[in-house]
Amino acid sequence: MSGAIRLGNRRRTPIKPSRVMFNVIGIVIALVWIFPVYWMVNSSLLPNVVLQEQTPTFVPFGGSWDNFTAVFAGGTFFPALGMSVVIALVVVVCCLFFAFLAALAISRFRFRGRKGFVLAILFIQMLPAEGLFIAQYKLMASVNLLNTVLGVSILYIAAVVPFTIWMLRGFVAGIPAELEEAAMVDGLSRTKAFLRITFPLLAPGLVASGVYAFLQAWNEFTVALVVLQDNADQTLPLWLRGFIQASASRATDWGQVMAASTLVALPVIIFFLFVQGRMTSGLVSGAVKG
Amino acid sequence: MKRKIAGATAIALASVLVLAACSSASPNKAAGIGASTNGKGKTVTLWLVGADTPDALRTYLKDEFKKETKGTLNIQQQDWGDIVTKLTTSLPDANNTPDVTEMGNTQSPTFTNVGAFLDISDMYKELGGSKLLQSFVDAGKVDGKNYTLPYYFGSRYVFYRKDVWTKAGITTPPTTLDEFNTDVATIASKNPAKINNFSGFYLGGQDWRDGISWIFANGGDIAKQSGGKWTASLEDANTLKGLTQLQALYKSASKAPNDAKDSNQYIYLNDDDAIPGATTADKATPVSLSAATIMAPGWAHWSIGTKGKTDGKVTRTWDDKIFGTFVLPGNDGKAAPVFAGGSNIGISAKSKNPGLAKTLLKIMFGKTYQEMLGKNGLGPANSDYTSALGTDEFAKALISSSSNSKLTPAAPGWASVEASGVLEEFFSKIKDAPDLTALAKEYDAKITPMLNTK
């Protein structure tokens, strides 16, 4: 419709109608992707009996916070939340720092063993984790790090760092070294040239890698299951799984399970919405310069 | 047999050696140590699996333990889904092992056979002796020594819709297994409630824990032992007889999907109120009732009933006019043998506080605690206290069905049989098998090697 009206605008004529179509497709895709998330939140507000009906209830009219109240009443959510936040922070910070240094090494320097290192971090990711539990447990037990934030963090950092190196390597390599060199010719030290020129260009890469590391640390549960055996030291995925299993051993209360799931997802969603602005602004600035 | 003993001796010896090596720093020398009450400043860890043990019982244990030993009891709740993984990693680790742990009765032989638990034969009499549930005691026994003992038992029986059965013209519960088989097939074909995919008897395709009763009732079994070696016995004539009946049930009485497992069967028995816009006439939105009969562990009765509301929360109230229970009958006038559910309990061989752990066991096998178990619907290990279960319909069904309950084979590799899901797979194929004998042979060949692995 609006495309027809604006047909007079010559420059835009070939673009407009398809743009409307693209927008519609975009909305449809967004709806498809968000539906399971919506369904979780919707269900968390409805009582279990409504959820057991064969006809789904799509809008939580007459819903309540009862499920959330019941979940909080367990009293174990907040300790688990604290544990997860601390682990995620440690993992993100260490991971970004370690990975950034390594990415710098492999994309800015030519040195002996470089290829080997690149291959090694690639291959490490190919190792199935399902066979490593026993050894990981023994390792952590031998250094007395079972049931500790540090123990889990070490395993997580090791699991995430290879990929973050890969990701950052791409970003570092995407920034022409000539930029830095030009700055150095202008009299800046290597470090300063790096900080002033390269680092800002890296921001989107760092944000993206950080998001990845955060997600992994937040969501992982098989390693946590093995290394965190004390009920007092649970991460959120363990807590959620325990909640689901406890619920399933009697009558599964889907409403409460969904409320618990929502609570686990909520901090990530908040974190993402916060970072999202930075990620896009980083991307946009990158685009302008590119 | 001789080889088995030799093997077991080697294991026992090795575990003693390892134990000695690992615990040389701590003064205790495992076996032979008496129950200790000197727990000041010490903590004993107890693993309980699942939420079955109610909070009141946990509190009692903590308080009582503190009173008797001045020590602290740390109760950790583990999940059924992960318990094997956790026992595998923690029990051999002296620094992180729980002192006392609960485990499924079918998991007990596997861990007992590798020397994971402390020999508590010296306490057997004191904790109840021959009064303890024998099949569970056997599951924790190696070469005549007691390593684990029963914690509580559960049992499976039949729940049914009286109203639907009556509408189909059947007014009295069956008294033989054959009668049961015919009744549920009749109800399925009459479908008096006019519901799509209606099951006379809902039996999930992978639900071997309930289906196994038909094998037991015909004198069959999953596996048998001879000369120290275990062999799967699905192809035995008696087992096959049971399998044939199961096939008929799957075909004529049950509309459950072939991958349905033993979980939450009761939802198919309940009515739910129609939500706005949904009526029975509307084909797309039938009411949730879709089975006239199910078999489930006793605790399922808490979730069966007519819907009500208290304080905004939905409740289920058992109504004698609509719902009923009976124990699955056998063809010999007795109850059909059912699969016994429940737990065993044992002291880790690596425990640093075996004396205190023994005191904890004494508390758990004491009169007060056993009766507390019974009052909460969990079958007490000691038969002296079974009366604590009460006298209602459910207690009666639990006691009567468990009178003839059977355990899974005490083969060393039983845990791997369960973990591999091979029985689930076998049962799921019964319905559409053109040749049951061939199917049974195929799975015997798969199961036998698993039974004997350690």
Place this chain on the structure above:
Amino acid sequence: MSALTATPRRRRRILTPYFLLIPAVGILVLAMGYPLVWQLITSTQQFGLAQQFGQPAPFVWFANYVQLATDPYMWTVIGRSIAFCFVTAAVTMVLGVLIALLMGVVNRVVRIIIQISLLLAWAMPVVAAMTVWNWLFNWRIGVVNWLLSSVGLPFQDHNWLQEPLSFFAIAMIIVVWMSVPFVAFSIYAGLTQVSGEVLEAAQMDGASASQRFWNIIVPIIRPVLGIVLLLQVIWDLRVFTQIKLLQDAGSIASETNLLGTYIYQLGTGSSNFGLASAVSVFVLILTVAISAFYVRSLLKEDES
């Protein structure tokens, strides 16, 4: 600059990359070294529960590998895993690229809506997401069956997990749903490096949309495409959690096992750690083999 000052400077430059690598290498050795060695050794041993409880583990050298190589079931699982991995990775890549391109042509509001919904899907913890998905496809009260049967299709009480083929279709939908956000965002970030002026110029010169895509956009985002594709293949080949949780909900495990769940079943389930380790090593070799060609071209590109 004299030779005297140049030498230490050069040496420092040679050592710098090694210093930069220390933290990453350190943590990898610390956390992965022992488990890796343990796995390699265990794969040549007969290592069961008894060994876990302290009995000495006899070396059987390659017996575990021979047992695997001669087991037809192992080959079934391998074939299944490779097929699942390729199809899933391909679908993920195509959808990811299309959505990334789409984000470039829609207006601002729509783009933000797409981004937020992708982010939300990405942010869902696996355990939570799997619970929701299991429930959407529940045979009795699932929304999917309800939708299909309310438009008149015979899907009431249809059990999606019962047949292996539809089981894997569901698994693929879930894995794709979870992986597309990452792919789309990475490629979208890569696309920002494509200059709009060049594209406009090409368009003026009469290049069609597909020509512009293949000849201008693809070469520029090739590094991103390459890494993302490689990672998808690696991740999809060892997919575990999603399959395990789906299996818990329904299906017959032996018909739906992929390599990840097979290793889990052998090791954690049956306590046959020797065999499980052998499968793990085998998966590692397999992944290396599948990606070897690709890794080589990546490295070559990297060299130039």
